[in-house]
Amino acid sequence: MVKIEAVIRPEKVNVVVEALEKVGCGGFHLLNVTGRGNQKGIEIFVGRGTSSATRSSLPKTLVVTVVQDRDKDKVIEALIDANRTGEEGRIGDGKIFVSPVSEVVRVRTGEKDNKAL
Amino acid sequence: MVKIEAVIRPEKVNVVVEALEKVGCGGFHLLNVTGRGNQKGIEIFVGRGTSSATRSSLPKTLVVTVVQDRDKDKVIEALIDANRTGEEGRIGDGKIFVSPVSEVVRVRTGEKDNKAL
Amino acid sequence: MVKIEAVIRPEKVNVVVEALEKVGCGGFHLLNVTGRGNQKGIEIFVGRGTSSATRSSLPKTLVVTVVQDRDKDKVIEALIDANRTGEEGRIGDGKIFVSPVSEVVRVRTGEKDNKAL
Amino acid sequence: MNFDTGHIAWMLVASALVLFMTPGLAFFYGGLVRAKNVVSTIMYSFMSMAVVSIVWILWGYSLAFGDSLIDIGGSSLLGDFKFFALSNIGAGGEGIPDLLFVVFQMMFAIITPALITGAFAERFKFSTYLVFLVFWITLVYAPICHWVWQSDGWLFKRGALDFAGGTVVHLNAGMAAVAAAWLVGKRRGETEGLSAHNVPFVVLGAAILWFGWFGFNAGSGLSANFQAVNAFLVTNTAAAAAMLTWTIVGYLQTKKFSAVGAATGAVAGLVAITPASGFVDASGALAIGVTVALVCYFSAKFMENSKLDDALVVFGVHGVGGLWGALMTGVFALESVGGTKGLIEGNGAIMIEQIIAVLATGAYSLIATLIILKILDVIPGLGLQVAEQTESAGLDVSEHGERGYVQDVAD
Amino acid sequence: MNFDTGHIAWMLVASALVLFMTPGLAFFYGGLVRAKNVVSTIMYSFMSMAVVSIVWILWGYSLAFGDSLIDIGGSSLLGDFKFFALSNIGAGGEGIPDLLFVVFQMMFAIITPALITGAFAERFKFSTYLVFLVFWITLVYAPICHWVWQSDGWLFKRGALDFAGGTVVHLNAGMAAVAAAWLVGKRRGETEGLSAHNVPFVVLGAAILWFGWFGFNAGSGLSANFQAVNAFLVTNTAAAAAMLTWTIVGYLQTKKFSAVGAATGAVAGLVAITPASGFVDASGALAIGVTVALVCYFSAKFMENSKLDDALVVFGVHGVGGLWGALMTGVFALESVGGTKGLIEGNGAIMIEQIIAVLATGAYSLIATLIILKILDVIPGLGLQVAEQTESAGLDVSEHGERGYVQDVAD
């Protein structure tokens, strides 16, 4: 099993959730994070509206879903589809990280691993 | 070492924290997330109290603790005990994910790995 | 590639961000968490300013960055430098966790793995 | 110059109370939108205090309450420039200084365009809004105010009843809201399933509105007398009745007691009692409160599925509520309260006047607002709706360079 | 009909100020609970504005201030239906219209049951609460109000002093809170170690209460005169003295300056000065403020370990504070201020009356509230405490279908 984590634009949350469900991935969780990558920060006023500073980080949303190995690629594809802006993509469209998961347990039933997903 | 992540009901935080401490796991952190699984969402009003919609996600809490391999099973057991509702469990009782951790460092002392836990 | 997660003091965020950038790590995200380790909790009033309780958890910030394997050590060093308080360090200076990442995708371009970092 | 210190004391307070309603509205609306637009939504209302205060003393008051500039058969359509920049307003007055009337009326002019902003919240360009405020007060608010409240005004002369602004303020804002929602266009992205981002702010706003509304209605007789007391009581009664009705109807339909619903119900009751507050007694207020809640509740529900993206249901609450209030004023007016008989006392004629007033002010507001916005839309550098990216990132960051809430830590 | 516009002006404002206290209370209480119950807690107070406004004008006022319905040896226990639906209240009055007295008193009736809600916050069923409001105003508030403030009332006739509601409002609410906390039962789950979820809201609420309390106390003489000025001053003085005392005692005990403590201290001072505000001078106010803070501080501390889950310490602040205020009114009353001598001027007899008033109102409130709640508990479909799941998920979502705060993003 793998954990797929995607850093996305907050305004894309609904689209992404729909995309995940369409591709059959019904379990996930979402977090608010702030991040920095090629896209640096946003201009926010400091002082009394007299000058602005580029804040270090941008509000982003992290989508986390643990899936079976065989579903990995279609989920990644769905995430790319849902998040790429326009044909070319825009800076800040996000990143996807995949990492191994060794065990999953469903608390309710005690089911394990693939059965628990 | 492994990282154990559990998605739990927010109202269970205190119980879980106690359970973790009882089982000797003194280090962990908690995050607010929202999630979806078999339990879909909550009904929340939209408009002016004139109609409601099932919001996509439920508030959940994510408990994260990194433990030595040999502690893994007793921590998972403690988490199941603390989170299962009633005999049968209820939808939404949560899920536990385990993944490998290759290195741990305690910033204060520079101690590494098992010593740092 | 590896994921480096550091639990730090919230007031250190700016210092840490600078340290990461200095060491060439331009991509990361930050989360608010609360945690417990050797440092237990903070005293907060309950009731009407008539008595206080040690709340279970402390506000902490989690810094997450995925880097190439060869950058791992210098990033960890930078994090230790930025977070250790004084010569000796103080309880609560934080912890660093390293775990494997098997795949990275840049949504914008579809670039993969090291290229996507 | 025959001043009464009691009247002056009350009208000073009433003016302050009405001014305070505008930030109240800012919080009512601000709580209802998404967090990324809270600053923007608050600023729409808040800036009206700056812009309209200036426009009003320069020419707004004069156009509204000056002598007749445009006259048709003895009935006036617009005031002249006699009071331009407060010229010709001395230290005189009857009961209260004339200048206090200028001040009190200014507060009404401030809140009316602020009410409209709920319709185009989360997407209207702020620079255009500033220009809009100037034109709208000049070309829509001042004329309608003149028609209804100036002694030469054609609706006033016909005998239409509007004690504190059912047509001038609420129906006017509600119809302008329709024009605005229509021309500005829908919010982009998914807007279904949105809920208030800060319910306490919604209640805070509604509470400040309720509090300030005592000045609005009980001040509209310009005196600290029995009529003011009655207006105070009926205002409270209608608000309470409408709030209770809305909450219960909502409960019957959804099995939940919505706080946003309760707050909206209270506002609907306050809207509807506004024109009536100098003419009806408490039983009339009860009837108006209960009925307006029903009417507005189902309007709001109906509007949810409408093509018009009236984001904060301004038409549903202020348009429909103002209309209903204006008509019910005709129904429940009592001679013993305001000197005019209503339908229930057998005076059917008054209903005609109320209907004419509603139609005239509603139609004028809709059309004039459409024209103003259309022109602002095509002027280069202005335009109505912000760019898509601006909208999706939230107007707070893009237009105001601010975020409503900033946490200390991972931020 | 001999009206004074100055009195009318002041009493209109005072009425508005007292009405504004109820949303103030909503924020004071709302900030103290957990975030998942903020809407619910605010709604308890807010809905009182809707329900009690209606009950009051229909029959509440009449039961409280009507002629004697139940009479024992010339002393009255309850008003009759003379003023049912405001009948027999014309446009007359002395100084101010009688109708303004109805309005002013209505605002007191609104806030009193709202005060109780702090005791059962985070768990009381909202539908039952709506029914409770109606019965409580009718069967508890109106009678006690009649005893103390109607010229026929038996406590009034005995000469008990209560200028603005130490017994009628605060002790009454405090004892009803005991009844409610007891019958409703404890909050489930862990409730130790809970702290206020929004301290700014707590201070905002306290500030609005302080502001509105000027209307409460300085309005209770129904005139803009010297007594009102004195009441205003002593109100401010007692609030300040109690706030300072609470903060310092808290600091001595904990080495921290709690803002929640400061706000609570201010409210305790306001509570205690309420019955005294027409009878004592500033030095009496200082004494009352300092002592009530001490008494309530240690009550609140003591209540923490009590078995009674009086969630927001209503008994500790309003019950104990109201009791203390009523007694201290007897101690510090000055003939030069309110026409009655207190203990310090040698009038020991007044203390007897104050004690009788406290015992009678406190006992009646406790018992009658217990009975009402017991009955509501057993009526099918009602019941007091929400289901366990409802409670653990938070009342906002379960009872009101709303969340207090919604973030835009991962939500």
Added chain:
Amino acid sequence: MNFDTGHIAWMLVASALVLFMTPGLAFFYGGLVRAKNVVSTIMYSFMSMAVVSIVWILWGYSLAFGDSLIDIGGSSLLGDFKFFALSNIGAGGEGIPDLLFVVFQMMFAIITPALITGAFAERFKFSTYLVFLVFWITLVYAPICHWVWQSDGWLFKRGALDFAGGTVVHLNAGMAAVAAAWLVGKRRGETEGLSAHNVPFVVLGAAILWFGWFGFNAGSGLSANFQAVNAFLVTNTAAAAAMLTWTIVGYLQTKKFSAVGAATGAVAGLVAITPASGFVDASGALAIGVTVALVCYFSAKFMENSKLDDALVVFGVHGVGGLWGALMTGVFALESVGGTKGLIEGNGAIMIEQIIAVLATGAYSLIATLIILKILDVIPGLGLQVAEQTESAGLDVSEHGERGYVQDVAD
């Protein structure tokens, strides 16, 4: 004893309004700081209500408005103890009871030191602050108040104009802020790039300030008369003009419409009109509003790069704004409004008096505040700045044992 109920009614309300400004300020300042210091910042203002209320009635009022204690050639420098603990203040008065003047003036004394706290926010030790309040009111506020407003006061005798407190309140607070920011030292850690943590609170605070300022200025004539009406109008006009100017200048410089900027602009306008509000008409108010916004905007911008860590720009807004207002009062005073001619009516002499008043009050405030703080700094157990760890963890947790906002869940 020749009371006017209308005057009393108005002054009761005006006093309540001015009191309400202090929590308004608490929210204005509280919204501007980082979330970890919101409770601390609010408490600075809020506690002034407790401490100063007591100091004022004990000896503050007497020092400010007593007969001359220190007299130089018939001009007085300080009041005596005639009114200690309100002795010698009976039930008399002209128009309003003397006691009401005590109350009204008390509210000014409460807000003035609260204004200073913006300068040392996020780092000043709370226990020291409580002591500072007592000394500052006694040694700085009361004397300056005596000079300017007591009929014996040396600046009053010279004829300096300050209707509602441009020098006494704002310049005074602004100069004390310089002293405080200087002696307390900078906030540790990075303070660049900080932005307001809660913009809605900033606007709420500004709105409450605006609302309350009507009492501040229009109450300063102690009567419900034409002058009060004019003061009300010019107050609103200057606030509006300054808010609009600030917003537009900000937009021209940054292409964004800052809500914090708009709120600050409004406050700057209110500050500057304060001394002038009894002497100028609406056109003067427009001029004052526009110019003060420009002056303060660039002061605030300039201060950003200054070495002085005046955290919330108290000097930039209240110091500079108070100074500007005092001078412009001399320029725009009209005989027809307040009985004194200004520069534009050819009276150059008044400018000399205004300059003397500004220099004298500003210098005294700066020096006396420096001395007080220096002494508090060296007293063992007191000291000005909190320890580094306290500061970095946030004053809320360390000094007040509270967190502003607590989420339910992972907390």
